[in-house]
Amino acid sequence: MKLFDIVWGHIRRKRMRFIFLVSTLTFGVAAIVTMFAVTDSMSRQVEERLNRFGAxxxxxxxxxxxxxxxxxxxxxxxxxxxxxxxxxxxxxxxxxxxxxxxxxxxxxxxxxxxxxxxxxxxxxxxxxxxxxxxxxxxxxxxxxxxxxxxxxxxxxxxxxxxxxxxxxxxxxxxxxxxxxxxxxxxxxxxxxxxxxxxxxxxxxxxxxxxxxxxxxxxxxxxxxxxxxxxxxxxxxxxxxxLSQAVMSKMQSMDMIRRFGFGAVAFVMVTGALLVFMITTTSVNERVREIGIFRAMGFRQSHIMEVMLLETLVAGGAAALFGTLLGNGLAHVLVPVMIKGVGPAVVNWQMAAWTLVVTLAVVLMAGLFPALKASRLDPTEALRTL
Structure with missing residues (x-):
């Protein structure tokens, strides 16, 4: 039995929970992508205006x-x-x-x-x-x-x-x-x-x-x-x-960047907590299943791989859909929110970073529940049957 088959079988059985997790993470990723696009366009617009404000x-x-x-x-x-x-x-x-x-x-x-x-x-x-x-x-x-x-x-x-x-x-x-x-x-x-x-x-x-x-x-x-x-x-x-003019520009740009990073950090922490809670709940509900796997000869590393693979699948899907949704929202919202600026262009470098960061966050959030699942005593787990 392949580990991915186990993961896919559980996703199909708990499809509503998986859809809820992916949807929530998707909106979180979309919010991050949109926020970065808006703040980047805003900082460029502010920079352009400041550059016109004297030598x-x-x-x-x-x-x-x-x-x-x-x-x-x-x-x-x-x-x-x-x-x-x-x-x-x-x-x-x-x-x-x-x-x-x-x-x-x-x-x-x-x-x-x-x-x-x-x-x-x-x-x-x-x-x-x-x-x-x-x-x-x-x-x-x-x-x-x-x-x-x-x-x-x-x-x-x-x-x-x-x-x-x-x-x-x-x-x-x-x-x-x-x-x-x-x-x-x-x-x-x-x-x-x-x-x-x-x-x-x-x-x-x-x-x-x-x-x-x-x-x-x-x-x-x-x-x-x-x-x-x-x-x-x-x-x-x-x-x-002229240090005063330079410092004024730098401070204006830093304020915009800090706001963007603060909002992104809040969304990332919220998403990580969501992954942690759902993964922990999944572990508690799958005690018998984990006990059977251990009785069949699955090692602790196999159990961890199954649990982490589920979070990575959810994180990867959310990163993909969230990046597409976020860029679409940015394309529409940037011209509305910032006058004189055209639609935001898809930043593929940002898309790659979003995928990497999202996978890293969900992996870290799911690490403790996966470790907990791998350390379950198979004898105690089988007593629940």
Missing amino acids: NIVMMPQRESLPLVYGGMALGDVGVESSHFKQDTLGDIRTIKNSRNLGIVSPKIVGVVDVRDERVLLVGAKLEEELALKSWWTFTGEFPDEAGEIVAGHDVASKLGLAVGDTLEIMGRPFAVTAVLNPSGGSDDAVLLGALPEVQQLLNRQGEISLVEVAAFCRGCPVSELVLQIAEKFPGARVTA
Whole structure:
């Protein structure tokens, strides 16, 4: 008599109990798969939004400390010379090992100019990228989309008496003020922002860059590793990670992951207790059957194999059905629960891990009842006949 035949015979005799066990475990596995899919999609969505919330890495030339500051870069009074990057070398940043983790790379030229008898900071940037990088900006007017247009920060607009539609002359060249930033509390309030090529020309620094702001986030490695890789590509630069922004992102991601793992742990413990109770009940009901097997020459190891094989069959069936059900639920629920995210894609690696973990949990839960069954005294068991 084969051990699997014994297992299959018992499953057929107790089919309702087996169906109940498999169904319960299936819903548990489905809940785990769905939870992982939802939390993974949620973490990706949060990460994508956080990545748009400003730069977290700043690259600037090595320089002496100077009193004026913008975007983490120190500037001096008029007449103080500072070093710059060559714009045509910035493409090297996309060749670092973890270049896939780089989001927006925003080069800037910064200088001090005299406007209406006031000294102000003039910043040149790629305006479309700058608007994407500073997604929290609000402003009146229309953001510049062509040459000869400029954005005024709130403070500098108040100081110079600027409003949307005004014309401002900078170093003998007229610019239309198309937008005025609302107060942000940052250094952007005190600058005039124009297109990078135009500002480079005004400052007579064609092809030069004062600093580079980078929006980056690394799921598989620390941001400090990205900093080192960028520094290797630009040995003359000082590359700094804005620790507050990085920590904020990491804490947000960790909170989501902890929630997901906590929910999964609860479901796994509940499933393990269910397997333990049902297997223990099965052992108590099969005392006579086990006594007959032992009288027929079955060893303790055979009894354990029968009991554990039953739990593994139930666990394997639940893992298969639960993975299919969980992925189906995730496919439907993710777009509903998280706006802007498409249906979840089946994660086959997660499916494999789910199968392994489910089998391990049911095996561990059924181990003690199986051990108890194997140690039953055949003489005492046969007395129940």
